[in-house]
Amino acid sequence: MKIALVGYGKMGREIEKIALSRGHEIVSIIDVDNEADFDSEAFKSAAVAIEFTSPHSALNNFRRCFAAGVPVVAGTTGWLEHLDEVKQACEKDGKTFFYASNFSxxxxxxxxxxxxxxxxxxxxxxxxxxxxxxxxxxxxxxxxxxxxxxxxxxxxxxxxxxxxxxxxxxxxxxxxxxxxxxxxxxxxxxxxxxxxxxxxxxxxxAKSRKGFALGAVVAAEFTAGKKGLLGMDDMLKF
Ligand SMILES: NC(=O)c1ccc[n+]([C@@H]2O[C@H](COP(=O)([O-])OP(=O)(O)OC[C@H]3O[C@@H](n4cnc5c(N)ncnc54)[C@H](O)[C@@H]3O)[C@@H](O)[C@H]2O)c1
CATH class of the missing domain: 3.30.360.10 (Dihydrodipicolinate Reductase; domain 2)
Structure with a gap:
């Protein structure tokens, strides 16, 4: 599966390793210096974007993924005051968004x-x-x-x-x-x-970030091809 990474910090790098080990292809990596790449063909070709950045930049990143037609798996925390806007994008505009405060x-x-x-x-x-x-x-x-x-x-x-x-x-x-x-x-x-x-x-x-990163990649596999607002309850069904 083609995956884009938004945020290439501690989590982005860990997710890259796990995604590659599970046979996925990383088609685009966006961080603060190349935000124009949201408009690139490579980014638009991704089946899912996995977003781990910072509380202040998360909402704008989600908007840019939606505009590019790429479903989002979001791990960034601290932005939930904007959840209504994201819900509306899913319900009214048919966007796809998976959020978990913790993917492990x-x-x-x-x-x-x-x-x-x-x-x-x-x-x-x-x-x-x-x-x-x-x-x-x-x-x-x-x-x-x-x-x-x-x-x-x-x-x-x-x-x-x-x-x-x-x-x-x-x-x-x-x-x-x-x-x-x-x-x-x-x-x-x-x-x-x-x-x-x-x-x-x-x-x-948590002993390391590996559990969060693995969960995010499994969530990306689950999200590809689906519509709407998704979360761990939909995926794990305990
Ligand atoms: N949901 C989970 O399971 C889970 C697990 C661990 C961390 N987190 C959260 O994920 C987020 C990232 O964590 P981290 O440890 O990787 O942080 P980090 O600081 O190591 O990495 C964040 C990266 O995002 C980049 N970034 C900042 N603004 C950006 C923008 N506008 N566009 C693109 N890239 C941008 C930074 O340059 C940096 O490389 C935090 O909010 C953290 O709380 C969630």
Whole structure:
């Protein structure tokens, strides 16, 4: 399959290696110095573009992929305030867009476990819940996209919690998320339930970026030839 890469940083390079090892062809690589290549025939020939750039540039990149008629698999986090525009492009203009706050299979298993645990904990108000996430010092957004998805899984299932808050809870109905930026950590997420008598916690610790990159390439294989707004739930069907 012909794949275009938008963003050739840590993730773009890891995705290139995995895509080649799975027999795909990289027809175009776009980064800050060659944005004109969105209009190139090579870019337009791609079956899918995989986008891992930065929160500020993501939306414009999606628009340029849509204009070139190339479906997008998006991994960039921190742009979700623009989700409605992307949804509209899919629903009204027939564009194709796959987004995951985290492409790793392990994290998506963890998302399901988080929801299941939250459903149980809904019945036990003696437990207070909080989250901790740790990432490398280069990360631009906080909390991480993965932490936001985990928080949504808790809020959907625990009636006594209504919203997440960065760092400190302002009321009993808040879920606090503590963000730590340290060294080159690829990503650690922990959800902690604490009562007077004990602590229950579940934790995902990524050993490298390989799991994210593999998931993004598998998502690109899934997305090619499909229409609409897609996500990990459509692909994994747990
Ligand atoms: N969804 C996931 O599974 C997942 C996993 C890891 C990282 N991420 C996210 O992916 C994004 C990228 O992560 P990274 O570690 O590769 O970052 P990085 O800083 O190593 O690479 C980003 C690249 O994007 C390029 N870029 C910036 N603006 C651009 C533009 N307008 N057009 C084209 N290229 C542009 C930069 O020059 C750089 O090469 C971040 O938002 C990160 O949070 C998501």
């Amino acid at each position: 299979l392990g994290v998506n298993i963890f998302f399901a476990l988080n929801k299941y645990l939250a459903k149980i904990m809904n019945q036990y108000p003696d437990y207070e819940v909080k989250m901790e996430e740790v990432h490398h010092i280069h990360k631009l957004d906080a909390p991480s996209g993965t932490a936001i998805t985990l928080a949504e899984g808790v809020l959907e299932n625990i009636a006594r919690k209504n919203s997440w808050k960065l760092e400190t809870a302002e009321s009993d109905s808040d879920l606090p998320i503590h963000c730590i930026r340290r060294g080159e950590v690829p990503g650690i997420h922990e959800i902690i339930y604490e009562s007077e008598v004990d602590t229950i916690s579940i934790k995902h610790d």
